[in-house]
Amino acid sequence: MLSEVLIFVPSVANFRNTWLNDKLTIAGVAASVLVEVDMVAPEVQAELLRATGAVAIALDGGGRRRLIAMSEAPGEVRRLIDMGQMTPARAIAESFRTLLGGGGGLVRVVGPAQMGLGGRVDIVLPLDLLRDAMLAFSVRILALSLVISVITATLVYLSLRWLLVRPMQRLTRSMARFQEQPEDVARVIAPSGRADEMGDAERRLAEMQRTLAGTLQHQKRLADLGLAVSKINHDLRNLLAAAQLFSERLEQVADPTVQRLAPKIIATLDRAVAYTRSVLAYGSAREAPLKRRLVRLAMVVGDVREVLHLSTGDAVSFENRVPDGMEIDADPEQIFRILMNLCRNAAQAMTANGGPEVVRRITVEAARAGDVVEIRIKDTGPGIPPVLRGKLFQPFQSSAKSGGTGLGLAITAELVRAHGGSIRLVEGEGPGAQFEIRIPDREQGDARKP
Template identity: 50%
Template structure:
């Protein structure tokens, strides 16, 4: 195979970087993020205030109803004392003036005593207006008490109310009528005190929560953001990696994971920069090497025309060595090109593609290598024909090269290509009867420059094949089967 100089230049120009693709990674100066005006700290402060106020409201509702109940209970107790004075004192001691003075001090309009058989009016200062509310405080459930409390707060100004309660000796019921104005005024004062106290508690609680969360959460997050900005400006600088604190909580875990990630990223970027520099050097060396190989091939072709037996015996080996050098150079240049194009999938006959692979292998008769295409004639597959051809050709050529190196008269050398459908997948098997894949090569089989199964190989063919199959949404693996090497490719059916 002769490489023309213009082909070499094209290969080099396609593999060599035309811009900064293979240049070392440059640091990107990014402005550091400033803490927003309405940041996390202020949000936490506002939310804490709202939640504490909500809690105080939930506390206020039952407490205001209890305040009303206790206020009325005390009034009933004082009124019961007055009722006992009326019922126990001699009639000549309890005159109208004293009764009115007692009712005035109790701030009630009428006082009555109920029994099972009668209702006795004990005293009345003045006839009350329309009674708009009538409560038996002993018979009210909690919801009724809450409803009554808010009813008093809203409508109690100047309204007459009648309250009934059991006497201490359970001998009857005390009934009194009075204006709700004083009750409402005391309830409003109590509500204002509760509101002021709630505000003080909310502000103190929110401030403590704010300071605590800022120290425990916000500042560490700002420190993480500052480190990210510093590291992103020069990700290859190992000194920019964050130094984790000794915290054992989630923030400490985040710092340690970030430190690990930044360390790995810095190492990878340094390694990629070295590889980029090495790639540029290799592309230049490869360009010159291919020109030298092309010249050597020209000379070997001329030597092949000589009839000298020694020359005829040496030239095939020389040409084979030059061909391997050309393949190595082409593989390196091919791998250095841009990423493979997305597969252009089409419906194709796999048996016919296998025959094309056989034809391109060009197996010499002296090699005694048999190629068996066991794929059914009508077997169809949905794939990129060019890319799938490259995969099958790489695998079959590797098998042929390995078997040619150790070929003996009595050894059967065979390459088999099979295909089947299994669980909605297309399974393709490429098998050979060679010595198999060495154990040392199995670990890095599909990694470039590391997974070669034959002496002098680059391992790029398997690496490129794995990338193509992955782009098709499939997988490739080496089966643990003897003798020989057995590769299995699984592809989606559609």
């Protein structure tokens, strides 16, 4: 519409000039024919005035002014228009002055004569006649502008619908369809391959839907696994309770070996029962509070070695290098689980590969630095594959052995963090794998301190 306005302004001025020049041309041609006739018949005058719409026509040239035709004595002439001195800016200004001005009256138009007569043609016209012609032209321009606008609007609408609305509707339908069953990968939108912003939105939506579908599938597997673990945990607790009863009867056997091993068996079963109680608490919003005490770390490491049946002369040797007087401020059962998971993983990794000539050794060291106890568990196994190092402590992600669940290191990391400590894989220090655990002492103001 702005373009139409900019076109209309010079067009209406050009129409006004053309219309006035046409009237001057008709009058000039008639004057050239009748210039030699002293008297013009009234019929001819009337026809000439009708053709031009003027009320008076005169020819001014050679110092002589001749009246060609006149219908009646002209009234007051309100405006003089000299077409020989008309500029574009002046034509535009006078055009809008004519369109917007009110009232009637006469206008005198002066222009050069035709047919080589020389001089000027002078006609007097009603101003309303010029205004009516210009208004009719404006209406035609408006009608044409409306037609062009309708065509342009239709093309713009169709273009926007094809380029934007339809793709947006496709995105919306895909979102609604995906929302009905978000774990179904088949409901992920197929990008159209467009190279513009809409194509980029389709690709990003498809990527987001695939990621969300994979996450939901993973969560569903975890939920199914949690249900299975709950069922297994229920039956396992019953079996362990029966094993406890049988173990208590072993204490009545007089055999020295039985008397030495029976308490350890009962203690191991007690730990297993406690573990079954804590299985369902793993990963919940509230973990069971720690029962931190001062613990002789060397004795805990010794219990781990006995439970794993490892010694210096076995296929997998175990070296306890923790100083006898080393104390750690930790939950006894949880620090046992931490060390048990790491040592069991190391033993399983070493026994799965190589023959009898391969050195298989687990070493546990500890040192105190101020209020922090640093524990290192080293082995001579194959080490941690590089592909697993980035997700080593994530649930169900770090298992590299057949039959593993990938929960051991995740549980270990959670227990270490519960103590306010940290665990990391030490890289580049000898063969095998080496884990470093740092457990800080509790602050003096901790209400849980005994």
